[in-house]
Amino acid sequence: MTAESIETRGFEAEVARLLHLMVHSVYSEKEIFLRELISNASDACDKLRYAALTEPALTADDPNFRVEISLAKDARTLTIADNGIGMSKDELIANLGTIARSGTSAFVEQLSGDAASDVSLIGRFGVGFYSVFMVAEAVEVVSRRAGSDEAWSWESDGAGTYRLKPATRAGRGTTVTLRLREGEDEFLDAWRLKRIVKTYSDHIALPVILKAEADEAQTDGEQKEDETLNSASALWTRPKSEITAEQYAEFYRHAGHAADEPWATIHWKAEGTIEYTGLLFIPGTRPFDLFDPKRESRLKLYVRRVFITDSCEALLPGYLRFVKGIVDSADLPLNISREMLQESPLTAKIRSGLVKKILSELEKRAGDDGFKTFWDAFGPVLKEGLYEDFERREQILKLARFKTTKSGDETVTLAEYAARMRPNQTALYFITGDAATVARSPQLEAFKARDIEVLLLSDPIDDFWTGTGLDWEGKPFQSVTRGDIDLSQIPAAEDERKGEDAPEGAIASLIAAAKLALGEAVKDVRVSKRLTDSPVCLVAAAGDMDMHLARLMRAARGRDAAPDEARILEINPRHPLVKALAARAEGDGAVDALDDAAHLLLDQARIVEGEAPSDPAAFARRLSEVMVRAVA
Numbered sequence: 001m002t003a004e005s006i007e008t009r010g011f012e013a014e015v016a017r018l019l020h021l022m023v024h025s026v027y028s029e030k031e032i033f034l035r036e037l038i039s040n041a042s043d044a045c046d047k048l049r050y051a052a053l054t055e056p057a058l059t060a061d062d063p064n065f066r067v068e069i070s071l072a073k074d075a076r077t078l079t080i081a082d083n084g085i086g087m088s089k090d091e092l093i094a095n096l097g098t099i100a101r102s103g104t105s106a107f108v109e110q111l112s113g114d115a116a117s118d119v120s121l122i123g124r125f126g127v128g129f130y131s132v133f134m135v136a137e138a139v140e141v142v143s144r145r146a147g148s149d150e151a152w153s154w155e156s157d158g159a160g161t162y163r164l165k166p167a168t169r170a171g172r173g174t175t176v177t178l179r180l181r182e183g184e185d186e187f188l189d190a191w192r193l194k195r196i197v198k199t200y201s202d203h204i205a206l207p208v209i210l211k212a213e214a215d216e217a218q219t220d221g222e223q224k225e226d227e228t229l230n231s232a233s234a235l236w237t238r239p240k241s242e243i244t245a246e247q248y249a250e251f252y253r254h255a256g257h258a259a260d261e262p263w264a265t266i267h268w269k270a271e272g273t274i275e276y277t278g279l280l281f282i283p284g285t286r287p288f289d290l291f292d293p294k295r296e297s298r299l300k301l302y303v304r305r306v307f308i309t310d311s312c313e314a315l316l317p318g319y320l321r322f323v324k325g326i327v328d329s330a331d332l333p334l335n336i337s338r339e340m341l342q343e344s345p346l347t348a349k350i351r352s353g354l355v356k357k358i359l360s361e362l363e364k365r366a367g368d369d370g371f372k373t374f375w376d377a378f379g380p381v382l383k384e385g386l387y388e389d390f391e392r393r394e395q396i397l398k399l400a401r402f403k404t405t406k407s408g409d410e411t412v413t414l415a416e417y418a419a420r421m422r423p424n425q426t427a428l429y430f431i432t433g434d435a436a437t438v439a440r441s442p443q444l445e446a447f448k449a450r451d452i453e454v455l456l457l458s459d460p461i462d463d464f465w466t467g468t469g470l471d472w473e474g475k476p477f478q479s480v481t482r483g484d485i486d487l488s489q490i491p492a493a494e495d496e497r498k499g500e501d502a503p504e505g506a507i508a509s510l511i512a513a514a515k516l517a518l519g520e521a522v523k524d525v526r527v528s529k530r531l532t533d534s535p536v537c538l539v540a541a542a543g544d545m546d547m548h549l550a551r552l553m554r555a556a557r558g559r560d561a562a563p564d565e566a567r568i569l570e571i572n573p574r575h576p577l578v579k580a581l582a583a584r585a586e587g588d589g590a591v592d593a594l595d596d597a598a599h600l601l602l603d604q605a606r607i608v609e610g611e612a613p614s615d616p617a618a619f620a621r622r623l624s625e626v627m628v629r630a631v632a
């Protein structure tokens with residue numbers, strides 16, 4: 001081979017950072033590199049099996065998929081070979097030189113430079129192929145794409161660059177050869193390898209074979225014959241009673257590209273009008289891409305054990321996209337295209353079966369202590385179903401948990417909330433806003449005074465589903481920051497009368513002066529039934545968009561998404577400031593004298609609401625002037 005035919009390329013910067021961590025890693029479970037390689041080999045075989053459905057020639061010469069592991073102690077190499085789909089030169093560059101997976105980018109984004117905390121991330125994310133550099137000082141990947149005669153070699157020591165050159169390979173597939181570092185001899189021990197494969201890869205549906213050692217001078221303990229190390233049958237086809245929790249968990253990590261433990265495992269066979277097997281998992285922790293705008297589910301679809309796709313959106317609704325696992329259908333035709341799948345009535349039936357099963361599993365576990373773990377991680381996504389899935393919204397509402405003005409750090413169900421409703425309470429009251437501050441909103445004051453519990457909603461989706469007319473046992477949801485609220489039928493729990501109201505006439509004058517001063521900046525100025533302690537607050541008119549939702553929309557899509565609408569300024573006639581201003585409002589020249597005060601009240605209400613003053617410079621000037629007068 002000429003020197004020209006060797007091409008040296010640099011890793012993408014993010015890969016280089018990742019590799020640096022791998023090379024210097026002190027991660028205790030280094031053996032996971034083998035799981036990653038076998039997992040990749042198995043995925044490559046799945047892909048080819050699918051491609052061969054339409055192009056049988058691709059596998060005709062070698063129809064038995066397998067993964068082979070071999071050792072060469074003298075050379076200190078460990079080799080993992082598969083006869084899967086293989087990679088072309090371009091694919092080698094794209095897959096093993098850049099960060100192709102969003103999971104890996106999220107991992108790299110979290111790297112802090114602190115070795116100890118960075119290493120702990122390996123366990124949380126799983127880093128795929130690049131984990132080989134935890135144990136190998138050099139790695140060579142030789143790959144030949146199915147259907148091609150060309151093979152390519154990719155080679156690197158993990159330090160900044162890799163080399164590509166033409167190679168030869170007897171058939172299709174990929175061979176990964178690791179030259180192990182000093183001190184990593186355990187991975188040259190056949191017994192140790194067998195244990196690792198059993199632990200992590202038993203569920204792999206094709207045989208993982210340890211090859212007999214080629215070494216002439218065999219001694220006891222060495223591999224004398226080829227040996228299949230795993231059960232080599234699809235895990236989901238085995239009886240539940242024969243599958244251990246650990247095997248389920250390993251399968252979850254493989255199929256779900258996950259690194260944690262599943263929170264729930266649901267394995268069942270649907271029989272009747274349609275037949276399929278589901279093995280689904282609810283993850284134990286929230287994945288980094290849960291709120292990815294694509295809202296894709298990566299459920300793997302098999303047809304009679306042949307992998308078809310992991311991107312069939314029609315299989316699960318977006319609000320269940322956190323569910324991982326596989327579905328194996330007995331009824332879908334093998335040669336179905338991915339496009340036809342999306343449209344197929346069978347897919348729709350399977351989807352409805354999956355949704356039913358998942359929700360009923362959640363119902364079963366709703367009383368468990370661990371439900372909080374689930375809800376904290378996935379509640380905000382499941383609630384999207386309240387907005388999207390009319391048929392199931394009541395079922396989902398029963399599962400939902402809420403923080404309230406009385407729940408402290410706990411959460412409550414709506415049944416619990418309803419049981420604590422005050423006499424004559426006709427609606428379920430809620431406020432949406434930022435989790436850290438919403439509980440302090442002035443609009444809640446009258447509710448607190450009357451001991452009325454209010455749901456504190458701080459997930460973005462809450463602003464949407466609450467506007468869909470959903471009710472709870474005939475009682476509507478009502479925003480405390482919108483429209484008129486009449487609490488007069490509900491007795492005050494504590495003495496609401498902290499002092500007397502300002503005289504009605506004076507209040508009327510103040511309101512008239514404020515309206516004049518503020519003009520178009522407000523929709524109305526009126527006496528508040530919401531406030532007990534604060535002087536003012538803003539509320540949205542009955543038909544207008546809730547203020548929090550408007551803010552969210554502007555943050556997400558820019559100012560034009562929700563124009564800065566005028567709001568209603570409510571004033572508290574019992575507040576000392578309001579009383580003093582009301583007294584002033586009756587005197588001569590009140591309108592001019594109250595101009596600054598009216599603007600300051602409005603800006604104050606805006607700030608408490610989480611908005612900026614509409615004219616920050618004018619706000620600062622007025623505030624300074626008022627302070628000068630107070631100090632002078």
Ligand SMILES: Nc1ncnc2c1ncn2[C@@H]1O[C@H](COP(=O)(O)OP(=O)(O)OP(=O)(O)O)[C@@H](O)[C@H]1O
Pocket residue numbers: 036039040041044082084085086087095096100101103126127128129130174257258
């Ligand atoms: N043995 C192989 N045969 C064919 N392609 C492979 C093989 N190993 C890796 N690849 C390709 O390289 C890509 C990157 O592999 P890597 O292990 O880093 O991530 P992954 O397998 O996509 O994700 P995960 O680590 O979550 O399993 C794979 O998606 C695949 O396209």
